[in-house]
Amino acid sequence: MKESDIHINRVDWIAVSIYFALVIIGWFxxxxxxxxxxxxxxxxxxxxxxxxxxxxxxxxxxxxMVIMVADYRFFENLSLVIYIIFLLILIVTPVLGKEVNGQILSIGFGEFRIQPGEFAKFATALALAKVMERPTFDLSKKQYQLIAFSVLLIPVVLILLQPDTGTAMVYFSLLVMFYREGLPQWYYILGLGMIAITLLGLGIENNLYLVGAIVLITAALIFLGRKSWQRALVFSMIAIGLIAYIYSIDFVVSKLPPHQQNRIMVLFNPDLDPLGVGWNVTQSKIAIGSGGLLGKGYLEGTQTKFDFVPEQHTDFIFCTLGEEFGWIGSLVVIGLFSGLLYRLVIMAERQKTRFSRIYGYGVISILLFHFMINIAMTIGLFPVVGIPLPFFSYGGSSLWSFTVLLFIFIKFDSSRATQLGRIS
Structure with a gap:
């Protein structure tokens, strides 16, 4: 390997420095x-x-070190092979994996175990970049949408079989990258509308109130456009679809494991069971709130010291930061994550190939989702779904998968001059 092939001088040291800052703060x-x-x-x-x-x-x-000394074309040329390998691993995980709390998430030998669902994220991002890199690939067309969504949904289905709803949700963050690459806006408008209806359906105790509101709004729209029977038919069909969807929400929720049902219930009613299913979030909010502006001091957090928050070293690591370093410490870490994401956007936009840009936005999408959802979980704005904080939470699979995800892109970015010579 020639020294010039490593592109040390073209490495984005700002992104690398933020990565190490987050890892070290997380370790402490x-x-x-x-x-x-x-x-x-x-x-x-x-x-x-x-x-x-x-x-x-x-x-x-x-x-x-392995990623940075490797030829960037290795990851590009073998992206689909890497994707298929991880799909095969996901297939055998329910058979060979270790069951914990009703989920089969990890495989390995003895103490060394990994969660394939975590590593499949970067593999899926690479595969999407590969299939979407062609100049003729147009996400505004149905046939290309079908290809992209198929690549995205296959690992989602396999992960749901484990079952691991939280990890499966992360893959839908790649829709952010789809938006950058031209997926029509109506998909996002429809998706946000469905999310809003779902939240209303879960949050309103009696669905008849919501159904009544839909009927009244539909009747008003039909009355205002009464000269057009086609419009009235469309409004009526939409209303029927919404009402059917509202009543299907309860059915779907009833099929979830009991602990996930409880987490959803606690989200809308935090005082429902403060000593039971609501304990984690309640204690996490107490820990963060008790930190105040400057925090109680490192190693002085009482909620942390006396183990009031279960899983505090993994999913709820952010509340340790809030308690011991306060609002200022939390702001610093949020600023580091925001700075890293901003830097990655700059890096993605300066890529010389479509493959690198698409993969870059895949990295941004996944990190953004984890960052936002994990913090939202700790402050009670989102159900507890087992989403770790990147580079921060305890665990090998989490740290290694995020490291590989990020540094493959840093490698692509450091090689962009070579890519330019290749495509010129």
Missing amino acids: NIYATVYDSQLDQSIFDLSINSGKQLVRIGVALGLI
Whole structure:
């Protein structure tokens, strides 16, 4: 490998620096969740989560080195092969995987286990970039929409079979990338409308109120356009469809596992079961609120120290930050995530090939979704669905998959001059 092939001078060090800042801050917060002043364990102690995470950070550094010295064309040329490999792994996961809380999410040997659903994210982003890179690929046309949605939905279906609703939801974040590449706006208007109707259907205790409102609005629209029977028919069909959808929501929710039903109920009624299903979110909000402006100080968080928040080192790691570093500390971390996303947008827009740009927006979509949903979970604005905070939450699969996702794009960006020579 020639030194010129590595493109060290063209690496976006701003994005790299933000990555390491988030990883290091996350590591210190993981230590805070397990710290016990009586035991006086070091942050480097391999018997506790912070020490284990340090080993995983070391593995992440190894992955970064491999990605950065590899030829960028390796990931481009084998993108569909990588995608198919992870689809096959997802297929065998329910058979060979380890069951935890009714879900089969990980496979591996002994202590070394990975969650294929996490790694399949970057594989799906690569596959979409490959199938959409052709100049003739036009997302405004139905046949190309079918191809793109098929690539997106296959891993979603396989992950739902585990079942892992939270991870499956992440894949729909790639619709942000679809928007950049020309998917018609009416898809998003329809999607937002369906989300609004779903929230209303779940939030309003008696569906008759919502159905009555739809009937009244439809009657008014028909009356205003009474000279057109075609318009009246369209309005009536839409109203019937909406009413059928509203009553189907309860049916779909009833088919979810009990713990997911409870999480949805708690979202709309936080006081429903504060000592049961609402405990996590309630304690998380207490932890964040008690931090105030400047926080209680590192390793001084009482909610953290006395383990009031379950899963605080993984899905609820943000509440540790809020309690010990307060509003200012939370703002710094949110600023780092926002800065990274902004930087990635700049990087995506300066790519010389459509493949790199599409993959770049895939990275942005996935990181944005995780960032927003995880924080929304900790403050009670979204149901608890097991979405980790990128580079921050405890866990090997989470850290490694996000690292691979990000640094493949950083590699593409550092090689853009070579790509320009290739396509010129």
